[in-house]
Amino acid sequence: MSFLNKNVSETQIRLKDRLWLYIFSYLILFLLIVPSLVVIPMSFSASQYLEFPPKEWSLRWYENYFFAWKVENGFNDWMQATWTSLKVAILTIFVATPIGTMAAYGLVNSNSRLGKILFPIFISPMMVPIILVAIGLFYFFVQFKLVGSIFGLVLGHSLVAMPLVLIIVFSALKNYDMNQEKVARSLGATRFRAFREITLPQIKFSIISASLIAFLTSFDEIIISLFVAGGDNSTITRSMFLALRDQIDPTIAAISTILIVISSGLLIIIQLIGNKENKKD
Amino acid sequence: MNETSLNISIREVTKKYDQFYALKDVSLEIKSGEFMTLLGPSGSGKTTLLMVLAGFTNPDYGSVKFGDEEVILKPPHLRGIGMVFQNYALFPHMTVEQNVGYPQKLRGVSTAETKRSVEEALSTVKLEGLGHRGINELSGGQRQRVALARAIVFKPKILLMDEPLSALDKKLREEMQIELRQLHDTLNMTTVYVTHDQKEALTMSDRITVINDGELMQLGTPNEIYEHPNNHFIADFIGESSLLPVAVRNGKASLNGEEITLAEKTKKSGDFLLVVRPEKAFLADKKVKGSNYFVGNLIDSIFQGESQLLVVELNSGDDDGREVRVRVPNESVTQKALPLVGENVTIGLKVADSYVVS
Amino acid sequence: MTIAEMEKPNERGLQQVAANERLTFFGLTLPYLLMVTALIVIPVGWLFYLSFIGRDGSLSFENYERMMKSKAYIRIFLTTFKISILTTIICAAIGYPLAYFMSQLSRKWANICMIGVLIPFWTSLLVRTYAWLVLLQKKGLLNNMAIEMGLISEPIKIVHNTTGTLIGMVHIMLPFLILPLYANMRAIDKDTLKAASSLGATPTRAFWTVFFPLSLPGLLAGLLIVFVLCLGFYVTPAILGGGRVIMAAMKISSNIELYFSWGAASALGVVLLVVTGIILFIASKLVSMDQLGNR
Numbered sequence: 001m002s003f004l005n006k007n008v009s010e011t012q013i014r015l016k017d018r019l020w021l022y023i024f025s026y027l028i029l030f031l032l033i034v035p036s037l038v039v040i041p042m043s044f045s046a047s048q049y050l051e052f053p054p055k056e057w058s059l060r061w062y063e064n065y066f067f068a069w070k071v072e073n074g075f076n077d078w079m080q081a082t083w084t085s086l087k088v089a090i091l092t093i094f095v096a097t098p099i100g101t102m103a104a105y106g107l108v109n110s111n112s113r114l115g116k117i118l119f120p121i122f123i124s125p126m127m128v129p130i131i132l133v134a135i136g137l138f139y140f141f142v143q144f145k146l147v148g149s150i151f152g153l154v155l156g157h158s159l160v161a162m163p164l165v166l167i168i169v170f171s172a173l174k175n176y177d178m179n180q181e182k183v184a185r186s187l188g189a190t191r192f193r194a195f196r197e198i199t200l201p202q203i204k205f206s207i208i209s210a211s212l213i214a215f216l217t218s219f220d221e222i223i224i225s226l227f228v229a230g231g232d233n234s235t236i237t238r239s240m241f242l243a244l245r246d247q248i249d250p251t252i253a254a255i256s257t258i259l260i261v262i263s264s265g266l267l268i269i270i271q272l273i274g275n276k277e278n279k280k281d
Numbered sequence: 282m283n284e285t286s287l288n289i290s291i292r293e294v295t296k297k298y299d300q301f302y303a304l305k306d307v308s309l310e311i312k313s314g315e316f317m318t319l320l321g322p323s324g325s326g327k328t329t330l331l332m333v334l335a336g337f338t339n340p341d342y343g344s345v346k347f348g349d350e351e352v353i354l355k356p357p358h359l360r361g362i363g364m365v366f367q368n369y370a371l372f373p374h375m376t377v378e379q380n381v382g383y384p385q386k387l388r389g390v391s392t393a394e395t396k397r398s399v400e401e402a403l404s405t406v407k408l409e410g411l412g413h414r415g416i417n418e419l420s421g422g423q424r425q426r427v428a429l430a431r432a433i434v435f436k437p438k439i440l441l442m443d444e445p446l447s448a449l450d451k452k453l454r455e456e457m458q459i460e461l462r463q464l465h466d467t468l469n470m471t472t473v474y475v476t477h478d479q480k481e482a483l484t485m486s487d488r489i490t491v492i493n494d495g496e497l498m499q500l501g502t503p504n505e506i507y508e509h510p511n512n513h514f515i516a517d518f519i520g521e522s523s524l525l526p527v528a529v530r531n532g533k534a535s536l537n538g539e540e541i542t543l544a545e546k547t548k549k550s551g552d553f554l555l556v557v558r559p560e561k562a563f564l565a566d567k568k569v570k571g572s573n574y575f576v577g578n579l580i581d582s583i584f585q586g587e588s589q590l591l592v593v594e595l596n597s598g599d600d601d602g603r604e605v606r607v608r609v610p611n612e613s614v615t616q617k618a619l620p621l622v623g624e625n626v627t628i629g630l631k632v633a634d635s636y637v638v639s
Numbered sequence: 640m641t642i643a644e645m646e647k648p649n650e651r652g653l654q655q656v657a658a659n660e661r662l663t664f665f666g667l668t669l670p671y672l673l674m675v676t677a678l679i680v681i682p683v684g685w686l687f688y689l690s691f692i693g694r695d696g697s698l699s700f701e702n703y704e705r706m707m708k709s710k711a712y713i714r715i716f717l718t719t720f721k722i723s724i725l726t727t728i729i730c731a732a733i734g735y736p737l738a739y740f741m742s743q744l745s746r747k748w749a750n751i752c753m754i755g756v757l758i759p760f761w762t763s764l765l766v767r768t769y770a771w772l773v774l775l776q777k778k779g780l781l782n783n784m785a786i787e788m789g790l791i792s793e794p795i796k797i798v799h800n801t802t803g804t805l806i807g808m809v810h811i812m813l814p815f816l817i818l819p820l821y822a823n824m825r826a827i828d829k830d831t832l833k834a835a836s837s838l839g840a841t842p843t844r845a846f847w848t849v850f851f852p853l854s855l856p857g858l859l860a861g862l863l864i865v866f867v868l869c870l871g872f873y874v875t876p877a878i879l880g881g882g883r884v885i886m887a888a889m890k891i892s893s894n895i896e897l898y899f900s901w902g903a904a905s906a907l908g909v910v911l912l913v914v915t916g917i918i919l920f921i922a923s924k925l926v927s928m929d930q931l932g933n934r
Contacts (some may be wrong), residue, residue, distance in 0.1 A: 025736065031810070032759050035767070035810065036758075036766060036770045037770075038773060039773060098670075099674060105664075105667055106666070110661070121672070132908040132911065135891060135892075135905075137678060140677075140678070140681065155678060162674065179368060179370035186335050186337075187383060188361070189383075190358055202372075216761060220765070222874055227895075240765050256765075259763045263763060267758065341650065341653065
């Protein structure tokens with residue numbers, strides 16, 4: 001087995017000395033990915049009980065999700081919650097992306113002292129325990145009758161999506177040569193026009209990635225939704241969480257499968273976009 | 282005044298960052314159609330001054346006039362300047378043509394006229410036929426030319442360049458220096474050129490402004506600056522030179538106790554530095570009138586192709602400022618036997634070349 | 640024109656230009672700042688205020704005093720810290736070798752492995768928690784398999800308790816540790832290791848004396864992110880803990896949902912915030928904030 005003597009590091013460690021690390025790492029990677037995937041076969045099980053592998057296959061849980069307008073034991077109307085989630089996530093894109101992008105541009109161009117003060121404030125939604133943000137928003141929204149409204153949800157979700165947009169666009173702008181904008185301005189472009197015609201086309205993929213991540217963040221958000229959503233406007237994750245706390249409904253496996261497909265799809269798009277942007281350099 | 286160019290009048294421009302002056306009371310007149318180089322070491326304030334002219338840096342106070350018009354409060358896009366940046370800053374999402382045509386697009390010039398002027402600009406920089414190329418398909422030298430074409434396509438009266446050749450290799454850089462100079466002579470726009478390369482400045486400029494620590498040190502033609510530096514900083518920074526301490530007492534100059542004759546009589550007593558340019562010093566067999574002589578030990582002899590550089594440590598005096606360099610042209614190297622390292626040598630410097638700086 | 644203006648030409652005009660410039664950039668960050676102020680600073684500030692309001696509506700430390708005296712609250716604090724510390728340690732023990740392994744691979748293979756880290760990272764938290772519930776429950780996949788293989792005769796309880804919570808949380812937190820750590824390890828100049836071995840260090844020694852110290856900032860950043868996120872964690876312990884593992888965030892939630900007890904919830908929240916703040920403050924002294932934000 002000569003390949004075991006291959007050097008696998010800068011310090012001339014041979015593969016056989018490192019074999020444990022390879023096995024360990026692949027095992028961990030396996031454990032990172034596979035557990036989430038077990039819900040996929042489960043969602044096609046015919047049984048009410050979660051058995052694996054399923055003895056009989058069926059689409060009944062998908063039917064339940066798509067067509068059973070009211071689940072018997074009555075937690076929620078899944079489709080309505082899905083629409084709410086989609087609406088909120090799309091609106092979140094349009095709130096968080098411009099606000100985060102503008103702030104990133106302002107931050108890149110302002111002096112470092114101001115940046116040092118603003119940056120921690122800007123990433124505070126990621127740092128403050130989210131439960132605190134959620135009950136704070138709940139209290140705040142009660143005063144303005146925003147609890148249970150789409151608008152309130154969009155505000156809450158934008159708050160947690162904005163730091164991600166900020167960080168992505170900020171690092172794109174850091175890698176971008178601001179002299180290009182200066183050149184454009186010296187050649188006769190206003191600052192706004194220089195941004196629109198020179199900078200924007202070059203960071204657009206980062207902005208698109210950022211907006212997809214904003215979408216995903218909103219779509220997956222639970223805790224703020226738990227407090228802020230309500231009435232007719234429950235989000236899909238909120239309904240799932242409430243259902244999960246009490247009993248295990250296989251419909252959730254079907255919804256989970258759909259969510260995995262959405263996240264993986266968006267992740268692939270983001271990665272492809274990333275490759276495209278890198279190739280241009 | 283020439284209609285293709287404008288004079289620039291800079292007055293009292295000052296920029297302070299915390300306790301440090303980037304520019305200190307800089308006043309400077311740049312003539313219409315002149316090739317003016319701002320020369321200085323990095324951090325000297327030369328680029329800051331250029332950015333003040335372009336409008337990207339706001340000084341604390343001061344005045345900048347293009348022609349008769351005060352522009353200091355104008356935003357960059359209204360100043361009508363052409364500008365070339367150090368790293369070219371070409372727009373990678375546009376073709377060569379689109380890059381060069383961008384200023385015309387901003388000015389609302391018609392498509393036909395834009396096409397014509399782009400072609401003209403590209404042919405001026407010798408890039409005919411490359412208009413459809415992407416930026417990433419160009420070599421460093423070609424990028425440089427595109428940046429230049431983009432800056433001159435709208436025939437600005439003032440062209441600003443920030444170390445435009447620093448990214449090129451030596452050979453290409455030297456070719457471009459001559460080309461840029463020729464281009465300036467053809468287009469005749471006022472050019473302000475920033476560099477830290479003194480040789481480049483000497484090669485290209487009508488006049489040079491030497492800047493250090495945010496202050497204007499000397500302004501003059503390349504010849505004036507090289508032959509008559511104002512102070513030891515310039516003597517040291519421009520060209521090669523050995524600086525030897527000279528004491529002037531009662532009109533008499535002496536170096537390490539030995540009297541020397543200076544080109545110009547200095548009335549003021551005090552301590553000065555004698556500027557010895559290696560190419561002006563020579564190896565002397567015998568002492569004749571009209572030159573100053575120094576005796577020393579040859580400590581190093583370096584072959585440099587076109588010449589041989591001799592490093593001589595003077596016999597007399599203190600520890601520092603003892604070293605003199607002498608450049609012997611290659612032709613005489615072959616004719617005359619060079620002294621060996623360790624031998625004593627006598628170095629001569631003509632009185633006409635013997636000047637001191639403070 | 641006054642004498643002062645003659646002495647310093649255009650001073651006032653230039654100040655105006657500079658001020659406008661600053662204002663433009665500040666203006667761009669303003670919507671963000673307003674959002675954060677309106678939706679975090681003010682509401683959290685309000686909770687802070689509420690935490691000092693007693694039952695009778697007057698200013699008091701009542702909420703905090705009650706919290707300190709209550710055995711239930713002490714237990715919640717202990718649980719929160721215990722779970723957070725254990726999760727962080729397990730994540731480090733698993734994540735460090737994995738990040739190291741990935742940092743030693745070629746870019747191409749490392750990127751493929753990175754997908755393995757990113758997919759769970761972007762898969763809904765709820766989905767992953769649910770998946771573990773399915774796997775770990777009494778009639779779940781793991782128990783069934785173990786029984787079929789004859790390892791155990793009776794299903795064992797691995798969910799609705801601390802073990803289940805820990806498994807789920809480690810799974811969710813691991814990417815947060817790996818991402819900054821991997822980025823740090825990638826940036827380590829491999830020539831330093833070559834230099835060490837050329838100077839006579841054994842591979843093990845080169846690792847511990849050169850590589851490990853250089854990877855510490857990334858490890859620290861990862862540990863802090865994981866720990867801080869664990870402190871405020873809610874969903875996973877709520878589902879996998881089965882009511883037996885009560886962490887601070889869950890208590891805050893139940894205080895409001897069940898008892899409408901804003902004072903108690905706020906006081907607990909303030910304690911959580913202060914602890915998080917202290918950790919982040921120490922962290923910012925040790926590693927740059929940029930790194931913490933680097934997801």
